[in-house]
Amino acid sequence: MDKIDRMRAFALVAKNASFTIAAQRMGRSARLVSKYVADLENALGVQLLNRTTRSVTLTDAGATYLALCAPLLDGFDELEEKVRNEQASLRGAIHMSAPTGFGALRLVPSLARFAEKHPNVELDLKFSDRRVSIVDEGLDLAVRIGPMRDSSLKVRQLGRMPLVVCASPAYLKHAGTPSHPQALATHECILDGNMTEPTVWRFMINGQEEAVQVNGRFRMNAPAGSARLAAAGAAIARCPAYTVADALKAGDLVELFAEQRVSPYVVAALFPHNRHLTARVRALIDHLADDPALCADGRD
Known part of the structure; x- marks a missing residue:
């Protein structure tokens, strides 16, 4: 059994707190995904997930393993993108969050322009006015507006x-x-x-x-x-x-x-320090930084 599949199955289950959702994203059965995770735990000799009939949560060992394996999976995805020449034709999913008002009024039109240029990229945007944890919620990046307070994240300023x-x-x-x-x-x-x-x-x-x-x-x-x-x-x-x-x-x-x-307000893209950005995420951040309409101030 491929170790990458085991790691990917575990990471998807952990990020979504669900074997069913992980199975859907992998295109596998929930039973097979459960077997992947169990085999990974057996190989490591530790329990990575707490399972009940109602919930799936990380153990301490599972949280440590997730933090270490997520960059490896990102790197593997990046390698596949390069091999397939996806710098010219990006593909794959980008999971991101944005504040509701700014996201609906300014970010969505910019994402539409990005999607038109990259038809093989899937965009999963979650609106939230709370400061979501990018790592805990399995996001690739967050777009925020306001004072930037979270020093644990990398910040790419998109405008003022x-x-x-x-x-x-x-x-x-x-x-x-x-x-x-x-x-x-x-x-x-x-x-x-x-x-x-x-x-x-x-x-x-x-x-x-x-x-x-x-x-x-x-x-x-x-x-x-x-x-x-x-x-x-x-x-x-x-x-x-x-x-x-x-x-x-x-x-x-x-x-x-x-x-x-x-x-005083900064519009910025935030992402984890230890996360290796895939080509599609880097391309999106570059697009947002170059989009003059994103931070236009409304003056004629």
Whole structure:
């Protein structure tokens, strides 16, 4: 029996917590996949998986073996790609995650352009607004927007995303248009619960970044919600540019202090330090980094 098949069977079972799903991905029966894993455990002399009628979980030895064998399997896949000349015709699956709002509005159109160029690549995209564990969930990469905090991952910056301060014409007619960022202190502002300092907004003033204290009745942790609330005339919002680009073009929102924008948000691809990237994953990351529409700020 091929040792690579045993390792691949174990890795798929571990990542999916299911013999059935692993069998489907390998094109084998669940019984055969179970035999592969059992033979691997016998050969190693250790138990790699805890099995019950309801769940499959890793033992400590299994977690160690998975961390070591995953790069080997990636390397084997890469070798096969090179032998088959797949630099020109990439094939295989890419498993990735992205935040819901940015993923739907900006990432999906970019992935469609990538898929058109590489018809043999399968894209498995999971939307999540939590910071998923790339290693634990068996992902090849994650696209994230915001401050990059996870030092255990490699980061490839794809671009920067400005924060846009905006309000609806109806709000400005009712409350007046602030003439200076400091005047925001007298306005109703929407606070971003994702920021470490939601009541502090920063602007470039006379070439220096300055902090402005703001406040308001509304606090949200979803930029799209803040943008919609601002468009409804309730308050002034500060949102990543991608969430308000269409509303600005339609006139539903008006940008304030456009020449004093700051860009604290980074759009980046993250992947494990010890993971050997396959050609298809590298090609996708390069595509995203070269796609001007991914981080376009909405200015004409």
